[in-house]
Amino acid sequence: MHPGCLLGTSPERVPRGASRRNSLQKSPSKPFVFKLMQKSAHPIENTDFQVPLFSHSCALFRCKSCICHTYAKQPVGVCSHANPKSKVLLEISPPASHNRLAVKHLQNHSARHLSAAERVYIPANGNGRWSMRTLRTLCGMLLATLLVCALVKIRATAASPPTGAQAASSAPLLAATPPMGWNSWDGYGTTITEDQVKSNADWFAKNLKPFGWQYIVVDMEWFVTNPTAQGSSNLSQFSMDAYGRYTPAPNRFPSSLPDKGFRPLADYLHSLGLKFGIHILRGIPKKAVEANLPIANSSYHALDAADTSDTCPWNPDNFGIDASKPGAQAYYDSIAALYASWGVDFIKVDCISSRPYRGDEIRLLSAALAKTGRPIVLSLSPGPAPLEKIDELRKYAQMWRISNDVWDLWHSTAEYPQGLGDQFANVAKWAGKAQPGHWPDADMLPLGDLGPAPGWGKPRTTRLTHDEQRTLMTLWAIFPSPLMIGGDLTSADPWTLSLLTNPEVLAVDQRSTRNRVAFSNEETTIWVAESGDSFYVAAFNRTASTQKIQFTWDLLGLPQRAYAVRDLWEHRELRPAPSLQLQLPAHASALFQLRAANLL
Numbered sequence: 001m002h003p004g005c006l007l008g009t010s011p012e013r014v015p016r017g018a019s020r021r022n023s024l025q026k027s028p029s030k031p032f033v034f035k036l037m038q039k040s041a042h043p044i045e046n047t048d049f050q051v052p053l054f055s056h057s058c059a060l061f062r063c064k065s066c067i068c069h070t071y072a073k074q075p076v077g078v079c080s081h082a083n084p085k086s087k088v089l090l091e092i093s094p095p096a097s098h099n100r101l102a103v104k105h106l107q108n109h110s111a112r113h114l115s116a117a118e119r120v121y122i123p124a125n126g127n128g129r130w131s132m133r134t135l136r137t138l139c140g141m142l143l144a145t146l147l148v149c150a151l152v153k154i155r156a157t158a159a160s161p162p163t164g165a166q167a168a169s170s171a172p173l174l175a176a177t178p179p180m181g182w183n184s185w186d187g188y189g190t191t192i193t194e195d196q197v198k199s200n201a202d203w204f205a206k207n208l209k210p211f212g213w214q215y216i217v218v219d220m221e222w223f224v225t226n227p228t229a230q231g232s233s234n235l236s237q238f239s240m241d242a243y244g245r246y247t248p249a250p251n252r253f254p255s256s257l258p259d260k261g262f263r264p265l266a267d268y269l270h271s272l273g274l275k276f277g278i279h280i281l282r283g284i285p286k287k288a289v290e291a292n293l294p295i296a297n298s299s300y301h302a303l304d305a306a307d308t309s310d311t312c313p314w315n316p317d318n319f320g321i322d323a324s325k326p327g328a329q330a331y332y333d334s335i336a337a338l339y340a341s342w343g344v345d346f347i348k349v350d351c352i353s354s355r356p357y358r359g360d361e362i363r364l365l366s367a368a369l370a371k372t373g374r375p376i377v378l379s380l381s382p383g384p385a386p387l388e389k390i391d392e393l394r395k396y397a398q399m400w401r402i403s404n405d406v407w408d409l410w411h412s413t414a415e416y417p418q419g420l421g422d423q424f425a426n427v428a429k430w431a432g433k434a435q436p437g438h439w440p441d442a443d444m445l446p447l448g449d450l451g452p453a454p455g456w457g458k459p460r461t462t463r464l465t466h467d468e469q470r471t472l473m474t475l476w477a478i479f480p481s482p483l484m485i486g487g488d489l490t491s492a493d494p495w496t497l498s499l500l501t502n503p504e505v506l507a508v509d510q511r512s513t514r515n516r517v518a519f520s521n522e523e524t525t526i527w528v529a530e531s532g533d534s535f536y537v538a539a540f541n542r543t544a545s546t547q548k549i550q551f552t553w554d555l556l557g558l559p560q561r562a563y564a565v566r567d568l569w570e571h572r573e574l575r576p577a578p579s580l581q582l583q584l585p586a587h588a589s590a591l592f593q594l595r596a597a598n599l600l
Contacts, residue, residue, distance in 0.1 A: 181215025186486020
């Protein structure tokens with residue numbers, strides 16, 4: 001074999017003086033046999049075939065399947081001797097069968113199939129060298145080929161479906177407005193069943209979905225087969241898979257059998273046009289660690305992830321995750337993949353954002369959700385989340401709690417629960433910190449029928465007065481906070497429904513900007529926000545007696561002028577006013593939209 005040959009055997013020379021025409025008409029004494037040896041991501045095997053080459057001839061082939069690589073670096077070719085009198089420049093596609101290769105002349109773009117022993121011959125000029133015209137043609141064609149390959153690569157990259165973090169970065173913004181939904185905790189504690197979820201979801205889809213409400217969230221310990229209302233019992237029995245991941249308790253969620261998880265329930269909610277959420281506790285089940293169960297889709301086991309010295313202060317179910325251990329990310333990846341396969345759209349993670357703040361686990365879980373490629377809202381609980389961690393919270397989550405649980409009382413002297421009146425100081429700390437996709441969360445709305453098994457206290461109708469209930473909705477909207485209604489929706493009365501379906505109040509929560517405290521003391525608080533060419537003003541009487549409130553607009557940071565005023569709760573226009581003047585009963589509020597009078 002000549003040193004210039006890439007592979008194969010050299011055919012005999014054509015006798016000196018023989019014409020190219022004669023040589024073209026005569027078969028060579030030895031056909032040139034070679035095996036395509038492709039060094040690319042697309043190996044082709046068993047592709048021996050024969051190409052007759054004359055003396056001083058050469059064949060250069062390029063595989064079309066190599067277009068994803070640097071084209072010029074992977075020629076596949078043969079030659080008989082140096083200084084050839086004839087050349088062929090071909091392009092070879094992967095074969096449809098082992099004895100036929102798609103071949104394309106790079107000189108003239110003619111495509112054809114080359115079968116075994118087929119002769120391909122392109123004469124050179126009379127002096128045995130390439131003509132300038134031929135060289136220009138070849139160079140032009142090679143350049144064009146390189147450009148085409150580059151375009152193909154770009155298009156292939158653009159057409160490839162994004163995965164993992166790419167999908168997350170290219171997807172629409174999660175929670176572009178504060179999420180609105182229902183959570184089972186205030187009405188059912190940890191006892192919720194599949195039928196109860198569906199009945200609440202049916203009511204929700206009929207009555208709340210038209211107003212922008214979306215999420216149905218199953219709260220704590222859906223995997224416990226012997227639940228108590230308040231949960232966190234040392235006597236709990238769990239439903240768990242072979243990889244240490246909680247699964248729905250089959251006696252409460254029968255559609256989860258066999259091995260379907262929450263997928264059937266999620267499908268039902270999605271069929272109503274709703275989104276599905278679940279509550280989880282940070283960490284890994286203690287039972288999984290005790291048995292050192294394997295972690296799905298990894299070589300690790302539970303002990304490779306767990307921090308056995310760490311347990312949630314108020315729930316005994318799990319050990320924490322040690323972020324420095326090799327299996328830490330693998331475990332969170334495994335549960336995120338499971339939840340994504342179920343069709344989960346929202347995950348509320350507890351015991352992670354306060355007492356103490358677990359930044360490493362927030363990061364691990366956020367990364368795991370991103371890898372699934374499914375848009376899943378990450379909500380962090382409980383509060384108060386540390387304000388100094390706001391950059392981290394915005395980076396990894398869509399929601400985070402700013403206080404302990406809020407229940408149906410005005411003020412609490414205990415750390416748990418908190419009352420409505422206690423939230424004024426909490427929301428003031430976070431004023432102006434909300435961003436599209438990232439929302440400080442003032443907690444759920446304890447409205448309506450808090451039963452049959454609430455997460456705190458006995459079954460009851462909310463103890464907040466009507467004025468206090470409006471104050472709750474007004475404060476959450478002007479802040480603005482995610483809105484998660486609790487309680488049994490199927491027994492909601494017309495008053496509760498009116499609170500949740502006022503489109504003008506909901507618009508303040510969903511679309512207002514530059515939300516800020518304009519004035520506040522122990523008796524009165526005034527919030528201001530903006531929307532287009534209008535302002536929103538929320539006034540609150542924080543005392544237990546009737547109070548008269550009066551402010552000029554400039555004292556609230558607004559341009560001093562006469563404004564047309566609309567009462568958003570009462571749906572009525574008021575006379576243009578040069579100042580805010582009103583009288584509010586105990587713990588009552590008012591919410592107005594202001595527009596310059598000369599614009600109306």
